[in-house]
Amino acid sequence: MGTFLGFVVTMTLLFCMAQGEVLYYDFVVKETPVEMLCETNRTVLTVNGLFPGPEIRAHKGDTIYINVTNIGPYGVTIHWHGVRQIRYPWSDGPEYVTQCPIPTNSSFLQKIILTEEEGTLWWHAHSDWTRATIHGPIIILPVNGTNYPYKFYEQHTIVISEWYARDTKNIIDEALATGGDPDLSVAYTINGQPGDSYSCSNDSTYNLTVVQGKTYLLRIIHSGLNEEMFFGIAEHNITVVGMDGAYLKPLNTEYLMITPGQTMDVLVTTNQTPGRYYMIFSPFVDTTAPSNQNVTRGIFQYAGTYNQSQTPVLPELPGFTNKSDAGNFTIRLRSLNSAEHPSTIPTNITRNITITVSVNQQPCPANQTCNGPDGSMHSASLNNISFSAPSISILQAYYNNLQGVYNKTFPDTPPFVFDYTGNVSALGEAANVSTEVLMINHNEEVEIRFQGTNLGAAENHPMHLHGYSFYVVGMGDGNFSDSYVSQYNTIDPPYINTVGLPKNGWTAIRFKADNPGVWFMHCHLERHASWGMDTVLVVKDGPNDDQKLLPPPNDVPPCS
Numbered sequence: 324m325g326t327f328l329g330f331v332v333t334m335t336l337l338f339c340m341a342q343g344e345v346l347y348y349d350f351v352v353k354e355t356p357v358e359m360l361c362e363t364n365r366t367v368l369t370v371n372g373l374f375p376g377p378e379i380r381a382h383k384g385d386t387i388y389i390n391v392t393n394i395g396p397y398g399v400t401i402h403w404h405g406v407r408q409i410r411y412p413w414s415d416g417p418e419y420v421t422q423c424p425i426p427t428n429s430s431f432l433q434k435i436i437l438t439e440e441e442g443t444l445w446w447h448a449h450s451d452w453t454r455a456t457i458h459g460p461i462i463i464l465p466v467n468g469t470n471y472p473y474k475f476y477e478q479h480t481i482v483i484s485e486w487y488a489r490d491t492k493n494i495i496d497e498a499l500a501t502g503g504d505p506d507l508s509v510a511y512t513i514n515g516q517p518g519d520s521y522s523c524s525n526d527s528t529y530n531l532t533v534v535q536g537k538t539y540l541l542r543i544i545h546s547g548l549n550e551e552m553f554f555g556i557a558e559h560n561i562t563v564v565g566m567d568g569a570y571l572k573p574l575n576t577e578y579l580m581i582t583p584g585q586t587m588d589v590l591v592t593t594n595q596t597p598g599r600y601y602m603i604f605s606p607f608v609d610t611t612a613p614s615n616q617n618v619t620r621g622i623f624q625y626a627g628t629y630n631q632s633q634t635p636v637l638p639e640l641p642g643f644t645n646k647s648d649a650g651n652f653t654i655r656l657r658s659l660n661s662a663e664h665p666s667t668i669p670t671n672i673t674r675n676i677t678i679t680v681s682v683n684q685q686p687c688p689a690n691q692t693c694n695g696p697d698g699s700m701h702s703a704s705l706n707n708i709s710f711s712a713p714s715i716s717i718l719q720a721y722y723n724n725l726q727g728v729y730n731k732t733f734p735d736t737p738p739f740v741f742d743y744t745g746n747v748s749a750l751g752e753a754a755n756v757s758t759e760v761l762m763i764n765h766n767e768e769v770e771i772r773f774q775g776t777n778l779g780a781a782e783n784h785p786m787h788l789h790g791y792s793f794y795v796v797g798m799g800d801g802n803f804s805d806s807y808v809s810q811y812n813t814i815d816p817p818y819i820n821t822v823g824l825p826k827n828g829w830t831a832i833r834f835k836a837d838n839p840g841v842w843f844m845h846c847h848l849e850r851h852a853s854w855g856m857d858t859v860l861v862v863k864d865g866p867n868d869d870q871k872l873l874p875p876p877n878d879v880p881p882c883s
Contacts, residue, residue, distance in 0.1 A: 343384030343437065343466075348377070350401065352393045352425075352448075352457065359486055360510060361523040367456040367490075368395050368448075374515045375482045375546065376459030379435075379446065383466045387435040391425060397492065398424025398880075402449035403435050403461065404584065405568045405820045407790055410873045411436055412718055412840035415789055418450040419712040420843045420859055422719075423882040431880055439792075440568040441465060441664075443480075443542040443586040452491035452505075452849055458484070458546040463568060472659060473564050473573070475590060476537035481529075483554075483581075483604050485547040485615070486510040486517060495853050502685070502693035502700025504613055505850055511547065511604055511619035518620040529621035531602070538592045540564075545581045548849040550615055551607040551649070551783060551823070554579050556623050557600040557638040562590040563656070567792060567819035570659035578640050580607055580649040582785035584821035584847035597625035599635040608643045609826045610782030612682075616643055646826065649783075653823060654798060660815040668794045668813050669768035669833045676761070677772045677803070678705050679737045680786070680824055680846070680856065682779025683754040685709075702854050703779075703846070704754035707738050709855030710845075711758050715882040717859055718841040722875065733759035733858055743776040743802050744827035752778050754855065760841075761858055765865035767836045770796075772803050773824045784851065786830070787821040788860070790842035795822050797831040807831075821847055839864045839872045 355369040370376035381387055393399055402416030414433040415421040425431045440463050448457035460480045465471060485508035487494060498505035510517040513529040521527075533539060541561075545552060555561070555578040563574040565588030573590075581587055600623040608614045622635050641648035660666040683702040687693035695701045702709050713720070713728050720728035741750060763769060771793075773786055796811040811831065824830045845857035864871040 343382060343386060346381055346385055346387045348379060348387065348389045350377070350389055350391045352391065352395045352399050354395060360517060360521055368399070368453055369456055370459065374456050375484065376457060378459060378480065379461045380464070381437060382464045383437060383441045385437050387437070389433045389435060390430055391433055392430040393425045393427055395427060398426050398450065399448050399453055399457065400424050400450045401433065401446060403444070403446050405444035405586070405792070406435055406440060406461070407438055407792070407838055408436055409438055409838055410840065410871065412790060412842065413875050413879060416449045417789065417843040419715070420717050421841055422716050423880045424450050425880045429880065431878055432876065434876070437463060442565040442568045442570065443544065443588050444568045445544045445546060445586060447546060452495045452548060454546065455485060455487060455491040455548055458482070460542065460544055462542065472570055472661065472664065473590060474538065475540040476534070478540040478542060479531055480542045480544065482514055482544045482546055483552060483619070484512045484515070485550065486512055499853060502687065502695040504701065507613055507615045508548065509615070510617060513604065513619055513621040520618060520620050530624055531621065532624050532626050533593045534626050535593050535597055538590050541589050541591060543581060543587045543589060545583050545585050547583050549583070551580065551582045551785070552604045553607055553640045554581060554602070554604050555638040555640050556591060556602040557636040558595050559591055559600065559623070564588050564590055566656065566817060567821060569792065569818045570664050571817060572657040572659055572815065574655055576652060578648070578652065580652045582783065582821060582823045582847065584785050584787045585819070593625065597627040597629050599624045599631065599633060601635040601637050603638055603640060605640045606643055607645070607649050609646050609649070610780050612780040612782065650825060656817040657815045658818050666794070666815055666818060668796065668816060669835050670813060672768050672770045672833070674763065674767045674769045676735045676769065677737060677774060679707065679743060679774045679776050680705060680784050681707070681754070681776040682781070682851065683709065684752045684779065685756070686753065702754055703851045703856035705856060705858050706734050707754045708733065708759050708858070709754040709756045710857040711756050711855065713758050717760065719879070719882070721841055721861060722872065729758040729760050729859070731760055731762050733761040743774050745777065747777045750778070756855065759858060760861045763836045763860055763862045765836060765839060765863050765870060768833070769836055770831060770833050773830045774803055775824050775827050775829065777827055782826050784824040784856070785821050785847040786824055786844070787847045788842065788844045790838050790840055791834045792818050792820045793832040793834040794818055795830060796833050798825065798828065800825060800828040803829040836862045838862060839870060
């Protein structure tokens with residue numbers, strides 16, 4: 324009887340999802356004056372004049388049309404981070420992977436197809452480094468008639484971002500031309516406000532007023548470009564209940580560690596003496612590469628009568644370089660795996676792929692001065708291939724069977740084996756620069772093992788896969804061994820779209836390749852992605868009509 328009732332509930336939910344609403348939004352990309360820190364004459368690219376950008380709010384199973392009009396000075400693209408876009412990569416957004424940039428004074432009607440996602444996701448520019456100021460929340464509510472698996476009084480969205488002193492497109496263009504390090508950000512912001520620890524910023528601090536004795540849902544989005552972050556609220560524990568648009572078993576903790584690209588839903592109960600408490604984002608720095616080691620502060624402020632001029636209480640967060648606390652948080656995350664939100668972990672793996680993740684150096688071209696280590700150029704790679712984007716989109720080339728745009732030869736294993744996390748000083752650090760894609764058959768059950776290496780400046784790498792969420796079945800330090808497979812979590816691993824590969828460690832993910840299309844996979848540290856720590860998965864069509872790539876819209880941006 325229970326099985327039958329479960330079947331009825333599942334079919335009812337699927338019917339509701341299929342009957343979801345159709346929503347419409349207008350996005351206008353434009354230059355907007357912004358006063359930040361001590362700057363008064365600065366303009367940045369925004370959507371609809373907002374930083375962060377406008378919130379998209381929908382229910383699970385809805386379809387959203389967003390008309391993106393670009394009146395900025397150069398082409399841009401928009402990505403809907405964590406939305407699977409079933410059979411429809413045409414609106415996924417990464418430039419020269421699924422589309423060419425939307426030209427100035429042009430529009431592109433993007434179709435966002437929500438299916439299994441529920442919780443907090445986000446959208447952002449996916450061209451150059453323009454996502455520094457072009458990003459915003461996607462809030463996906465449960466299907467009408469269903470409930471959250473937890474209770475709360477109010478919900479608030481918190482977006483952590485990085486602020487740069489110069490135009491970010493110019494920053495990365497110059498860095499790629501010289502081979503040197505890009506500029507660091509000069510501040511972090513909470514909902515566009517840097518907080519009271521920076522100059523000229525006492526009146527630019529995010530305040531969240533709360534009522535004593537209530538539980539609040541905070542939707543935390545890490546939109547920053549290059550730094551992972553610890554987060555905590557003074558004298559308040561937080562309970563993590565969701566991540567990347569899927570539910571987790573409640574995890575009670577004093578702090579969290581979140582990487583660029585990730586979202587987390589957390590509950591906070593206001594059970595302290597009414598007062599003012601700092602909530603702080605502090606960077607987690609596990610590399611010798613340059614980093615911004617500032618913090619940003621917001622205020623978690625109780626309503627009521629008390630001395631509101633008092634200095635807020637500071638939280639105790641792990642130190643900047645505390646790899647142990649960062650790892651201990653991450654490995655405790657578990658999928659909810661309930662009757663209403665079951666986990667379906669692939670167990671019959673038909674494709675095993677191992678990918679080394681490395682920071683490299685390329686020789687300086689003749690007759691040029693380069694600013695990378697020892698006069699070289701910074702580079703990065705997956706399986707020793709540094710990705711080079713073509714001049715037209717790979718999706719259009721694949722769909723139209725155009726030749727010479729990419730190669731189908733990305734390897735399933737590293738091109739040579741070495742002690743990946745040991746002393747690599749005797750090894751050359753150059754990678755092959757090319758446009759390689761990884762071909763995957765429809766419905767293959769895939770395991771990818773990311774293996775960090777000690778080449779270049781080793782550090783955590785938040786790896787993001789478009790078109791899919793995946794189960795993180797294993798993670799550890801050092802070199803992967805086949806003996807670790809028996810220790811995998813195949814019961815309730817987290818189901819996410821962006822995972823932190825530990826510095827000089829490994830991570831194993833699993834997914835079923837049931838979504839045909841062209842899907843970008845890359846490190847979500849923008850400097851690494853810009854240097855070539857990317858590849859593309861091409862998932863082939865299945866035999867049935869409902870397993871095939873949908874045709875393109877009529878207004879796909881042209882590739883000039």
